[in-house]
Amino acid sequence: MSRRAILLAAVAAVAAAAGARAVPPPASDFHDERTVVDGADTAGPLDIVSLAVAQDGDMLVLALRTRGRWTPAALAAPPGRSVCFVLGATTPLCLTADGRLSAGGAPVTAEVARTSRREVRVRLAPTNLGLAPGAEVSVGARTTWVGGRRCRPTAARPQPCVDVAPDAGTLSLRLVGVRPVGCGPVTPGLVLDAPAAGRTVALTFDDGPGESTPEVLRVLEAERVPATFFLIGREVAGREALVRRMLADGNALGDHSWDHADLADAGPHGERELTETNAAIVRASGYQPCLFRAPFGATSPALIAEAGALGMLTVGWDVDPRDWARPGADAIFERIVSAVHPGAIVLMHDGGGPREETAAALPRVIARLRAERYDFATVPQLLGLPVISTRAAHTRRRPPPAARRV
Numbered sequence: 001m002s003r004r005a006i007l008l009a010a011v012a013a014v015a016a017a018a019g020a021r022a023v024p025p026p027a028s029d030f031h032d033e034r035t036v037v038d039g040a041d042t043a044g045p046l047d048i049v050s051l052a053v054a055q056d057g058d059m060l061v062l063a064l065r066t067r068g069r070w071t072p073a074a075l076a077a078p079p080g081r082s083v084c085f086v087l088g089a090t091t092p093l094c095l096t097a098d099g100r101l102s103a104g105g106a107p108v109t110a111e112v113a114r115t116s117r118r119e120v121r122v123r124l125a126p127t128n129l130g131l132a133p134g135a136e137v138s139v140g141a142r143t144t145w146v147g148g149r150r151c152r153p154t155a156a157r158p159q160p161c162v163d164v165a166p167d168a169g170t171l172s173l174r175l176v177g178v179r180p181v182g183c184g185p186v187t188p189g190l191v192l193d194a195p196a197a198g199r200t201v202a203l204t205f206d207d208g209p210g211e212s213t214p215e216v217l218r219v220l221e222a223e224r225v226p227a228t229f230f231l232i233g234r235e236v237a238g239r240e241a242l243v244r245r246m247l248a249d250g251n252a253l254g255d256h257s258w259d260h261a262d263l264a265d266a267g268p269h270g271e272r273e274l275t276e277t278n279a280a281i282v283r284a285s286g287y288q289p290c291l292f293r294a295p296f297g298a299t300s301p302a303l304i305a306e307a308g309a310l311g312m313l314t315v316g317w318d319v320d321p322r323d324w325a326r327p328g329a330d331a332i333f334e335r336i337v338s339a340v341h342p343g344a345i346v347l348m349h350d351g352g353g354p355r356e357e358t359a360a361a362l363p364r365v366i367a368r369l370r371a372e373r374y375d376f377a378t379v380p381q382l383l384g385l386p387v388i389s390t391r392a393a394h395t396r397r398r399p400p401p402a403a404r405r406v
Helices: 003-016 213-223 240-248 268-285 301-309 329-339 356-371 379-383
Strands: 031-037 048-056 059-066 082-087 091-095 101-103 111-116 119-124 136-145 161-165 171-174 178-183 200-208 228-231 252-255 313-315 345-349 387-391
Touching: 031 171, 048 136, 048 161, 048 171, 059 082, 059 136, 200 213, 200 356, 200 379, 213 240, 213 356, 228 268, 240 252, 240 268, 252 268, 252 379, 268 301, 301 313, 329 356, 345 356
Parallel strands: 200 228, 200 345, 228 252
Antiparallel strands: 031 048, 048 059, 059 119, 082 091, 082 136, 091 101, 111 119, 136 161, 136 171, 178 387
C-alpha cells in the first residue's frame, strides 16, 4: 500500500477512535500588540488606515491596512510605488512585486500574507532582524504611490502621494522572552509534504539528540535557519540541555519513538513508546510535541490513529538523501538540492551514528536553497500549525494600551 493510500485508510481509523483519548495541546500562549489608526491624509490607494506591531508567541507580527485596494505586482511599475515598514529610523522592510519582504534589496525570511486587497501581514522571527528578548522594537510605516490624476509626479513632487504612520514618532513594543510549550491542535493523519506552502522547505533531523547534534545546531544558529528535530526518547536523558537549546533557537520538536523500533503493528507497545518519549521531552523542556515520525517511515492506519489520539500528526518526508548510509557530504548535498521542491520536507539525521557528513553538507544545502529563493520553516510553520508559547518566568507583561488615533 502506498503512503498516500495509508493516509486515506488512516482517516477511517481515526474517525472510529474520535473522542476516545484525545490529548489537548497546551493552553498557554502569549500575545502583546500596539496599534495606531491613521486618518485620511493623502490621495491614492495607499493612504494608511492602520498600523500594528505585535509579539505573537516568539514571532514578530507587522500589519498594515490601506484605504484603497492594491496588489504587490502594482508596486513594480511605474517607479515610485512602495509599501514599507520602517524599524527604528533607518531600516525599511519593503514589500516586493512578488509578494516577499526585502531590506535594502536583500531578501528577509518572513511569512507575508494578504488578508485582503487592502491589508498585508508580515510574520517573522525577531532573530531574523537581529532582535533578542528585551529589545525595544520601534515601528512605523511609509507608503508611496505614483499614477492617476491626483498622484501625477512632477519635477517638484516626484513622489506626490506619500503617507506615514504614525504621523509623528513610532509604535514601540518591548520583546519579552517566551518559552514554547507545544503546537497544534492537529487533525490526525499522515503528511509527506506541503505544496501549498510555496517556496518554503522544512529541514528535519531524526534519531537525536546525538553526538553530531551540537554541530548541526551550530550551523543552524549561524545561518538563522529553523528546523524540526524528531527525538528518540531514550537519548534525551543526559542531553536535556541540547533539547532546551533546540527550542531556544526556534526549532520544533517531534516524537520519534523510545528506541527506534518498527511500530507499524506494535499495538499497545507502540502507544507506550510514544507516551514515554513524549514524557521524556516534556521533562527535559516543558514542550509537548504535536508531531510524530514513525521509525523507518513504517506507518499503518492503527499507528497513525494512535499518534492522533495522543495529539500528534504523523509526519513523513519526500526528500531523502540517505545520509544514514554515510555516502559523503557531496552526495548528501547533491541528493537534497536535486530533489527539493516547494513545500518539501527534507529528512536528515543528527543521531543514530556518526553524522559529521550531514553537518558538513548542511551549510552548502542552506546556501544553495537560499540562492534558489527558498525560505525555511519548522514543520509546524510549514503546515500552518499554531506554535503555543508562554511567557518566560522572569518577564512581566504590561497591559496593552488602547489604539491611538492620529
